[in-house]
Amino acid sequence: MSLSYELLGSDGAARRGRITTAHGTIETPAFMPVGTAGTVKAMLPQSVAETGAEIVLGNTFHLMLRPGAERVAALGGLHKFMNWPGPILTDSGGFQVMSLKELRKLDPDGVTFRSPKDGSQHRLTPESSIEIQRLLDADITMSFDECTSWPAEEPEAAFSMRLSMKWAERGRRAFVKRPGYGLFGIVQGSVFPELRAESAKALIDIGFDGYAVGGLAVGEGQELMFGTLDYTVPMLPANRPRYLMGVGRPGDIVGAVKRGIDMFDCVMPTRSGRTAQGFTRRGEINLRNARHRDDPRPIDEHCACPACTHHSRAYLHHLIRADEILGAMLLTWHNLQYYQDVMRGLRGAIESKTLDTWIASFERDQALGDIPPIQ
Amino acid sequence: MSLSYELLGSDGAARRGRITTAHGTIETPAFMPVGTAGTVKAMLPQSVAETGAEIVLGNTFHLMLRPGAERVAALGGLHKFMNWPGPILTDSGGFQVMSLKELRKLDPDGVTFRSPKDGSQHRLTPESSIEIQRLLDADITMSFDECTSWPAEEPEAAFSMRLSMKWAERGRRAFVKRPGYGLFGIVQGSVFPELRAESAKALIDIGFDGYAVGGLAVGEGQELMFGTLDYTVPMLPANRPRYLMGVGRPGDIVGAVKRGIDMFDCVMPTRSGRTAQGFTRRGEINLRNARHRDDPRPIDEHCACPACTHHSRAYLHHLIRADEILGAMLLTWHNLQYYQDVMRGLRGAIESKTLDTWIASFERDQALGDIPPIQ
Numbered sequence: 001m002s003l004s005y006e007l008l009g010s011d012g013a014a015r016r017g018r019i020t021t022a023h024g025t026i027e028t029p030a031f032m033p034v035g036t037a038g039t040v041k042a043m044l045p046q047s048v049a050e051t052g053a054e055i056v057l058g059n060t061f062h063l064m065l066r067p068g069a070e071r072v073a074a075l076g077g078l079h080k081f082m083n084w085p086g087p088i089l090t091d092s093g094g095f096q097v098m099s100l101k102e103l104r105k106l107d108p109d110g111v112t113f114r115s116p117k118d119g120s121q122h123r124l125t126p127e128s129s130i131e132i133q134r135l136l137d138a139d140i141t142m143s144f145d146e147c148t149s150w151p152a153e154e155p156e157a158a159f160s161m162r163l164s165m166k167w168a169e170r171g172r173r174a175f176v177k178r179p180g181y182g183l184f185g186i187v188q189g190s191v192f193p194e195l196r197a198e199s200a201k202a203l204i205d206i207g208f209d210g211y212a213v214g215g216l217a218v219g220e221g222q223e224l225m226f227g228t229l230d231y232t233v234p235m236l237p238a239n240r241p242r243y244l245m246g247v248g249r250p251g252d253i254v255g256a257v258k259r260g261i262d263m264f265d266c267v268m269p270t271r272s273g274r275t276a277q278g279f280t281r282r283g284e285i286n287l288r289n290a291r292h293r294d295d296p297r298p299i300d301e302h303c304a305c306p307a308c309t310h311h312s313r314a315y316l317h318h319l320i321r322a323d324e325i326l327g328a329m330l331l332t333w334h335n336l337q338y339y340q341d342v343m344r345g346l347r348g349a350i351e352s353k354t355l356d357t358w359i360a361s362f363e364r365d366q367a368l369g370d371i372p373p374i375q
Numbered sequence: 376m377s378l379s380y381e382l383l384g385s386d387g388a389a390r391r392g393r394i395t396t397a398h399g400t401i402e403t404p405a406f407m408p409v410g411t412a413g414t415v416k417a418m419l420p421q422s423v424a425e426t427g428a429e430i431v432l433g434n435t436f437h438l439m440l441r442p443g444a445e446r447v448a449a450l451g452g453l454h455k456f457m458n459w460p461g462p463i464l465t466d467s468g469g470f471q472v473m474s475l476k477e478l479r480k481l482d483p484d485g486v487t488f489r490s491p492k493d494g495s496q497h498r499l500t501p502e503s504s505i506e507i508q509r510l511l512d513a514d515i516t517m518s519f520d521e522c523t524s525w526p527a528e529e530p531e532a533a534f535s536m537r538l539s540m541k542w543a544e545r546g547r548r549a550f551v552k553r554p555g556y557g558l559f560g561i562v563q564g565s566v567f568p569e570l571r572a573e574s575a576k577a578l579i580d581i582g583f584d585g586y587a588v589g590g591l592a593v594g595e596g597q598e599l600m601f602g603t604l605d606y607t608v609p610m611l612p613a614n615r616p617r618y619l620m621g622v623g624r625p626g627d628i629v630g631a632v633k634r635g636i637d638m639f640d641c642v643m644p645t646r647s648g649r650t651a652q653g654f655t656r657r658g659e660i661n662l663r664n665a666r667h668r669d670d671p672r673p674i675d676e677h678c679a680c681p682a683c684t685h686h687s688r689a690y691l692h693h694l695i696r697a698d699e700i701l702g703a704m705l706l707t708w709h710n711l712q713y714y715q716d717v718m719r720g721l722r723g724a725i726e727s728k729t730l731d732t733w734i735a736s737f738e739r740d741q742a743l744g745d746i747p748p749i750q
Contacts, residue, residue: 038693042700044681067668067693075671075689083685274700293442296450306419310458314450318413318442325417325649325700 002209003139003182005241005262009351013233013260016350019210019241021087021139022180023079026054028241028262029346031253031339032089034270037062038072038082041270042325042332045084051305051333052340055087055139057265060132061096064122065115069135077137089265090138092129092171092186095147095246106146108163126170130183134176141175141183142212143168148190150218157190164188165202172206182209184243190215191224193231200235211236212243213261217252226255233260250279250342251366254359257346269339273332276320280338281365287331291373292317305337306330377584378514378557380616380637384726388608388635391725394585394616396462396514397555398454401429403616403637404721406628406714407464409645412437413447413457416645417700417707420459426680426708427715430462430514432640435507436471439497440490444510452512464640465513467504467546467561470522470589470621481521483538501545505558509551516550516558517587518543523565525593532565539563540577547581557584559618565590566599568606575610586611587618588636592627601630608635625654625717626741629734632721644714648707651695655713656740662706666748667692680712681705 009016017028033040033048035056040048048056058078063069075081078088097104097111104113110125124132129144145164148157168185175183185203189195203211213232216225229244236242243263244256253264269279276288280300285292287299295313303309307316307330319327342362349358384391392403408415408423410431415423423431433453438444450456453463472479472486479488485500499507504519520539523532543560550558560578564570578586588607591600604619611617618638619631628639644654651663655675660667662674670688678684682691682705694702717737724733 037697037699038690039699039701042704044701044704045685046681066697067689071669071689074669075687081687081690081693083690294446294449306421310420312450312456314442314446315413315456315458318456322412322441324412324414325703326414326419328700329417329419329704 001179002177003180005210005239007238009353011350011353011355012258014257014346014350014355015260015262016347017241017262019087019262020180021055021182022178023085023087023139024054026087026263027347029253029257029343029350030055030263031343032057032263032265033336033339034059034265034267035082035084036267037066038078040336042273042328043270043336045082047333048084048336049086051336052344053336055089056084058082058088058090058136058138059096060090060093060129060136063090063136064093064132065117069132073135073137079137087139088137089140090133090136090142091245092133092142092144093124094129094145097124098147098149110144126167127174130171130174139181140210141181143171143183143185143208145186145188145214147218148188148215150190150215150220152190154190154192154195157188157192158195161188161190161195161199165199168203169206172208184208184210184212186212186214186245187232187236188215191220191228196228196232197235200232204237208240210241210243212245214245216244217246217248217266222252222255225252226259229256229259229261250339251363253339253342254346254362257350258355258359269335270332273335274328276327276331277335278331279335280370282368282370283366285370287313287316287327288320289317295374297371297374299334300338303334303337303341305334307334376554377552378555380585380614382613384728386725386728386730387633389632389721389725389730390635390637391722392616392637394462394637395555396430396557397553398460398462398514399429401462401638402722404628404632404718404725405430405638406718407432407638407640408711408714409434409640409642410457410459411642412441413453415711417648417703418645418711420457422708423459423711424461426711427719428711430464431459433457433463433465433511433513434471435465435468435504435511438465438511439468439507440492444507448510448512454512462514463512464515465508465511465517466620467517467519468499468507469504469520472499473522473524485519501542502549505546505549514556515585516556518546518558518560518583520561520563520589522593523563523590525565525590525595527565529565529567529570532563532567533570536563536565536570536574540574543578544581547583559583559585559587561587561589561620562607562611563590566595566603571603571607572610575607579612583615585616585618585638587620589620591619592621592623592641597627597630600627601634604631604634604636611635625714626738628717629721629737632725633730633734644710645707648710649703651702651706652710653706654710655745657743657745658741660745662688662691662702663695664692670749672746672749674709675713678709678712678716680709682709
């Protein structure tokens, strides 16, 4: 038995589900904080769990270079290494390797690249990526693919997608089935409906434990992304989880959930937490802005995170101006809390079949803009 | 009523006491983590309290420049600003201003200096330092003094000390007495017994709520520091707390407690936590060292901090090599926990009048050196 997916309810195309893995369950729709190098940056793992996150993402590319997959395996796997006892999804390394540009060389069999850290040479193939993810002990392993760059002409997107489908098949053969562990395939094809259909069919023929939509959130904009989901998601099997890779802003996630996506990951809440950007019910705010300098109010009086329950905007502003680590810690925590609050809201709305009402309220709040300054 | 000091027990010159302030009590001997700019770096204030710390130190110099004492006061004072409900001691700003060298100009009335942040001009006098500390709402205010530089010839040390004594008297007059709040004088005089005696007498004649020993831990070495304490501490009133400023390594603190000191502050545990240096029962270790790369053991299996209860040396080593914020967070926490464990040990040993035995065991452990690598 690989990992399992249970459909608990739905509202239109949106789904309320539960994924059961070797290291626990994930209520979906779910947002996965990104723990690039074995840490969700600036957060204790216990604090990540406190926000409501049930699964985190680890990066094969970063972990294979440092500390090395064999070392992580010898130390008991990534769960033990980073003290995250819950489920972990690892990406395949493909996305990061492709972004190396002149440091990498693609061939039909895989990718050879130089480490940006020390120049050492490495190679990833469909098989070695799967093996590294096994060494890391990922509950959810991702197929090694070539993430088609944006923008791409149709022939280029087709060539890239077909290479990824060959690699997906090789990865499926290399993947060792274990109870509670699963392998996800990744639909490519850029913004071309025929290519997305061909890719989805190829993956379904191979057979995966879950299906990801890749190659989006790469610069195409929300309208094209939603458009692509509109015709791609219905091609995916209803009895398997669906994962939109690298997405996104809260509004992107809400629109994708409405279109039937179950899982998300994005560096935005954590990265923004280190660059003074806060996500709130009333949109995004920049805590570095002088308007917060004397403001005794929290970011959001309804938020349960430590930044909002214990600290003023003025204090956060001060920490950020003073380059204090605590500023990054508190704002990261707030952003992850907000993302998980959105996911909780979405799950509840699907359960009660009130998703459209919930989304209307979400969009109204977002459009309000930040609370006005105190006069 | 200013703050009060209660002597609960003693063992030789060492004292077990309790300071009661407007924001709570402090069991002594006590170590105060340094919260320079309104944050103990890389720590949530709740986590600082979890280590056992009962009082933190804030820096007048940093806070007056950013965010500004008036701003902190308008936001409810430093306790509320940084969410530290317990006692706070603020230094006078003197030590940092003196270290500005060419950016500052000393006159008999105070010091004029330029901000190293933005070049803006500021001035500190005995009166304005006290006023800033009042705005910050410090439970313990420190006299504004000129910290005598090291090394100093006797005439230079005498001139500097006598200026500080004049300033101490002016500060005492400027200090507004409030229940639970106190003002400490600072004994100067470098390493000259006659000057230390003159300084102690001058301060006692003025009358303070506590007495600090200043001008040590500036490069003179442990032997000269202990020697200076040997003759200086007995000159101080027994019914007032005694504070050794800016000290130190664990061994320095232990030796100073034995000589009758009640309070300490030092950036060492926090700064070291950001530079891979760990303090342990068996001495100092550098987590960046390759010997820790594959070590599944915690820093110290007997330590109750999150770094030791949840993480391996290998993981901490990885975080440090990868410049991850979590590395600084965990190691800072460990170091503060170790410092508080030392203070707890010292308090218990004085209570049971077994301090010499405790110190012998402490020194034996420190001399052992780190646990040997796994073969």
